[in-house]
Amino acid sequence: GQQLNQSPQSMFIQEGEDVSMNCTSSSIFNTWLWYKQDPGEGPVLLIALYKAGELTSNGRLTAQFGITRKDSFLNISASIPSDVGIYFCAGRILNFGNEKLTFGTGTRLTIIP
Amino acid sequence: NAGVTQTPKFQVLKTGQSMTLQCAQDMNHEYMSWYRQDPGMGLRLIHYSVGAGITDQGEVPNGYNVSRSTTEDFPLRLLSAAPSQTSVYFCAIRQGYEQYFGPGTRLTVT
Numbered sequence: 001g002q003q004l005n006q007s008p009q010s011m012f013i014q015e016g017e018d019v020s021m022n023c024t025s026s027s028i029f030n031t032w033l034w035y036k037q038d039p040g041e042g043p044v045l046l047i048a049l050y051k052a053g054e055l056t057s058n059g060r061l062t063a064q065f066g067i068t069r070k071d072s073f074l075n076i077s078a079s080i081p082s083d084v085g086i087y088f089c090a091g092r093i094l095n096f097g098n099e100k101l102t103f104g105t106g107t108r109l110t111i112i113p
Numbered sequence: 114n115a116g117v118t119q120t121p122k123f124q125v126l127k128t129g130q131s132m133t134l135q136c137a138q139d140m141n142h143e144y145m146s147w148y149r150q151d152p153g154m155g156l157r158l159i160h161y162s163v164g165a166g167i168t169d170q171g172e173v174p175n176g177y178n179v180s181r182s183t184t185e186d187f188p189l190r191l192l193s194a195a196p197s198q199t200s201v202y203f204c205a206i207r208q209g210y211e212q213y214f215g216p217g218t219r220l221t222v223t
Contacts (some may be wrong), residue, residue, distance in 0.1 A: 004155070006155075030210075031210050033211065033212070035214075040217075041216060041217070042117075042203050042214035042215050042216050042217050043156070043203070043214045044214075045211055045212070045213060048210065048211050050210065088155060088156070090156075090212075092210060099207075100158075101158065101212060103155035103156040103157075104155055105153055105154065105155045106155060
């Protein structure tokens with residue numbers, strides 16, 4: 001099955017740094033979703049994007065729906081320890097009434113003391 | 114977790130055993146789904162349901178059965194567990210265009 005290309009796979013940053021990650025696909029999506037997963041927990045939805053070019057913020061998080069509809073970006077500003085976790089993108093396509101959600105392989109964020 | 118509960122949280126099975134992973138929601142969501150999460154693979158869709166009495170296969174359905182006799186419950190059955198089914202399983206509901214996940218069941222098959 002199709003997987004989204006999510007990069008980087010992992011990031012090691014210091015507290016206070018800004019973070020950027022992205023997802024790219026060869027397919028067009030109708031919706032982009034960004035999730036965060038803490039150890040032992042299910043993914044939690046952070047931001048949903050519905051239109052090409054859309055830029056949406058949720059606190060220190062900002063995500064954009066690429067204008068080609070084949071990519072999306074997530075930025076985290078001024079990282080704090082609770083930002084540690086795995087971030088997943090997901091692209092949604094609705095085709096003839098059937099919905100398909102495809103997930104990226106995740107970006108693991110670690111904050112170095 | 115958007116009102117999605119999953120039981121058990123952890124399970125160890127021997128090869129060939131069967132078991133049912135439970136998923137329940139109390140928000141009357143029509144769309145429910147099951148995913149498995151493996152290292153380096155992201156989440157992959159196993160089965161989904163758009164309402165009571167309606168189920169369909171996802172990307173990786175082999176070895177799993179589902180049924181949806183009520184809106185609230187969407188159990189996932191492993192008929193004869195295999196080591197390849199060692200994974201973390203997530204149930205999800207859909208609200209609008211957004212999916213929300215339960216806390217997961219970590220399954221080990223030895």
